[in-house]
Amino acid sequence: MIDINELRINPKQSVHSLENRGDNYDRAISDILKLDADRKKTISELDTLKATRNQVSKNIGVAKNQGQFKDTETKKLVTSMRTLGSRIAKLEKQLSTFEQSILDSRLSLPNFPSIHSPIGSDESENIVIKTHGTAPVFSFSPKHHWEIAAELDIIDFEQGAKIAGSKFFVLKGKGAALQRALITWMLDIHTTVNKYTEIIPPYLVKPTSLLGSGNLPKFGDNIYHDSEDDLWLIPTAEVPLTNLHRDDVLSENDLPLCYVAHTPCFRREKAAAGKETRGIKRVHQFDKVELYKFVVPETSEDELQQLLRNAESICLSLELPYRVVELCTSELSFPASRGYDLEIWAAGDQEWLEVSTCSNCTDFQARRSNIRFKRTANSKPEFLHTLNGSALAIPRVLIAIMENYQQPDGSIRIPDVLQPYTGFDRIG
């Protein structure tokens, strides 16, 4: 959620900044400002009336204690307070509708893009800032991962469809073991080398939690929802991780707080339903290792670079060719002010696969989730900054390993770093 004070002070710049994302925000912001003015006016009127009521009620109490409750003077006061009371009730009702409308509008506004984010209107205006490694060269024509997986019997799409429907899959045998090894290895790297604290959060969350991370109210149609208990399946670990510290006031000494979580992620992907999506590139359920940080505002840009390096280190160790893409303003996720995609090369599909988006959400999620910190014990609480990034999304890493490490004999070599975790050095 963006700072309403920013809207008040710089309404023009605010509109301009948000419009770099590609939509129109003129109307939304002027509506908010109008409601905000109404709200202030109502509050000040209400405060005056309440001050009167508090004072008079106190006097009535004193009079009553002195046995004067039946005085005509006191009775008059009570009567006049009754009308004042109904006036207050009416204004309070008005106030709460103003406040609700303001909140609703603000919850639908995305974060301001950082001044560092390149301005652009589609993904062609993203900037490739780094490419590492080279695409593997084969003496044969490399196969797609779904072909390899079928031949080696490590992924079963038909069983997935039978059990849960299309875009679900079953990992089998060494395929399942490979995923398990990847997850364990990634968690080990992040906890021991990069010093993140491992979390296993709930995979079902309350709507409040999704509101806090920015997934609700706007993106509810991509999330599975149990209406009986109003619980939602997480589309990413970012949701529960954001909410670890909802309503907390942390001390500056506690920061940065760095968390890593492996969770399954559930996405309806309704919008992408028609698209050609063979294999496990886009599925309804997948596993992911997610990094998340709570940091002091002025450090968040550095922390983003560090988080990006932590995610990159996974690609490096797996010896997969990858590139880093800085997202232009239109491609930033809703809560992000600046972000990078990490893409690894898939030799069979002949394309770059997005395996991570590392984002600095500045104080956007912190405002929604009311997560603050104090610089000293006496200073006022301030909103902190949050960052997140995958490191990494598992299925696409599996694709890259299958396709880039495929051998002439149809087998897959296991990347060196994973062999201690898998216990085998090839599949097939």
Added chain:
RNA sequence: GGAGGGAUCGCAUAGUCUGGUCUAGUGCGCCCGCCUGCUAAGCGGGAGGGGUAACCCCCCACAUGGGUUCGAAUCCCAUUCCCUCCGCCA
């Protein structure tokens, strides 16, 4: 799912029956200052949100949301969470 008990300003508690000196008291911890060879103790101040750029001041806040009342921490209703017991269950 059933029956009880509970939720108060960081923690621990008082207050709730009997609504009004509760602008929520006390103890401990924390922060700033004073004092002091140094610590401790002692003394003073501070520590939620809003109306303010900020102050004074005012308003709001006793789990949350409603209600009763001139007035609610206190009375009534609903909800949430926690604890104990029973039932069910991996």
